[in-house]
Amino acid sequence: MDKKYVEVNEEILGSYLGEDVYSIGGNMIVPLNTIVNEHILKKLLDFRIDRVFIYNSNPVHGDDYLSAENINEDQKKYIEDVNEAKMMIQDLASGKELDFNKAENISEHIYSKLNDCGALMDCVNSVRIADSYTYSHLVNVSVYSMLLGKWLSFTKKQLKDVVMAGLLHDVGKAQIPLEILNKKGPLTDHEYEIMKRHPVYGYEIIKNYSEISMDVKRAVIMHHEKENGSGYPFGIKGNQKNLYSKIITVADIFDAITSERVYRGRQTPFTAFKELESVGFDTVDPKIMMVLFTNMPSYYVGSKVKMTNGEIGEIVYVPNQCAYAPVIRVNENFVDFSVEKEELIKEFL
Incomplete structure (x- = not known):
């Protein structure tokens, strides 16, 4: 990811640091990826940091910053x-x-x-x-x-x-x-x-x-x-x-x-649900696992996803009894993961 070396002043407010910043004594002052707000700017100036690397683009959220x-x-x-x-x-x-x-x-x-x-x-x-x-x-x-x-x-x-x-x-x-x-x-x-x-x-x-x-x-x-x-x-x-x-x-x-x-x-949460179920009672407490399966899927209903074929879909339903099998609406069609046996979600959007 591109970075540039800039002077520490108000112009870098809202930018993301492209390096860990250390004091003269070798102690870390501010870590990589920190957003420069007024508090961070004052901290840099108080430690007499004159120049820092900042990202030209935002270092979060995969490829879509x-x-x-x-x-x-x-x-x-x-x-x-x-x-x-x-x-x-x-x-x-x-x-x-x-x-x-x-x-x-x-x-x-x-x-x-x-x-x-x-x-x-x-x-x-x-x-x-x-x-x-x-x-x-x-x-x-x-x-x-x-x-x-x-x-x-x-x-x-x-x-x-x-x-x-x-x-x-x-x-x-x-x-x-x-x-x-x-x-x-x-x-x-x-x-x-x-x-x-x-x-x-x-x-x-x-x-x-x-x-x-x-x-x-x-x-x-x-x-x-x-x-x-x-x-x-x-x-x-x-x-x-x-x-x-x-x-x-x-x-x-x-x-x-x-x-x-x-x-x-x-991996998607639904892959995680399936892998947790596969390791099952040998690895995790079944009560805790079932609490996750029963409650967590509701946070993903309404989420937009990109399918492996490039189409955009929306998660409309996740059955409590099968947390890894969501139903996804793609255009006017519905993809039911309890029927489809392949992982068809490429990523969450």
């Missing part, structure tokens, strides 16, 4: 949350302790949208930030976890806890080498063994924070444990996992499938 004018306030805040998560992880990677205030601010913003989850889902579905899967994943899992908690009738404290658990579940990846974390292709057995350490690393990072509940800490270390005992790091079974960790497991898998990854493209 959203212009700064078309991004609403919720989307801007979502991008800010992702960038805050990035700074939190990069600080950890540089050897600093967890900035709990940063984590709490992101969590509080997500929780504040509890009664406007549609706006949050719009952000998750429409805003894709270039090269930021690791960081947007933390925010997305936090959002999905809050939704699952809401559908499970959680108390206010439980909801805030599960939002925090979603945000912190992968902080241990700050200690995984970038060449493994961002590898384009399958990991070797040795690399996979290193990757499997991240839940333990994450627990070590947060274990001494009294502000973080033990249930959240257990969710961080247990989110890759499977119902049948074949997960990691301990190989425990589902009856030994706490409820938060079961929720994070489902949210983690769902977002991983529906996000752009370094080694494969983004």
Whole structure:
């Protein structure tokens, strides 16, 4: 993506930074992809940053970039949350302790949208930030976890806890080498063994924070444990996992499938529903999975999609009993995925 080197002044307001910006002392001031608002501009000037790289176009939403004018306030805040998560992880990677205030601010913003989850889902579905899967994943899992908690009738404290658990579940990846974390292709057995350490690393990072509940800490270390005992790091079974960790497991898998990854493209939510059903009771708690299947599809009804043949369609119905089989109206025709056996959606619009 094209970038240009420009002076730091009011003319760059509304632009997106094309690089991480560091102070003279080597501390990150503002991360890549941040929108330059008045607060960010003042921060750059206060640190005496004279020139920065900015993108010539907007680094979000795949190939169809959203212009700064078309991004609403919720989307801007979502991008800010992702960038805050990035700074939190990069600080950890540089050897600093967890900035709990940063984590709490992101969590509080997500929780504040509890009664406007549609706006949050719009952000998750429409805003894709270039090269930021690791960081947007933390925010997305936090959002999905809050939704699952809401559908499970959680108390206010439980909801805030599960939002925090979603945000912190992968902080241990700050200690995984970038060449493994961002590898384009399958990991070797040795690399996979290193990757499997991240839940333990994450627990070590947060274990001494009294502000973080033990249930959240257990969710961080247990989110890759499977119902049948074949997960990691301990190989425990589902009856030994706490409820938060079961929720994070489902949210983690769902977002991983529906996000752009370094080694494969983004899949549709309906593909994610099908893959979750295929891994089934061996991997995830069936109750949590069914809560997702019953409630999540309603967020996609009315969505515009591009079909594999190039035509544009609209999702008009998703049956509760078969979450991966939507009915899509294309012109005057209806495509019923309970009949069609191929994935005919190319992308959401």
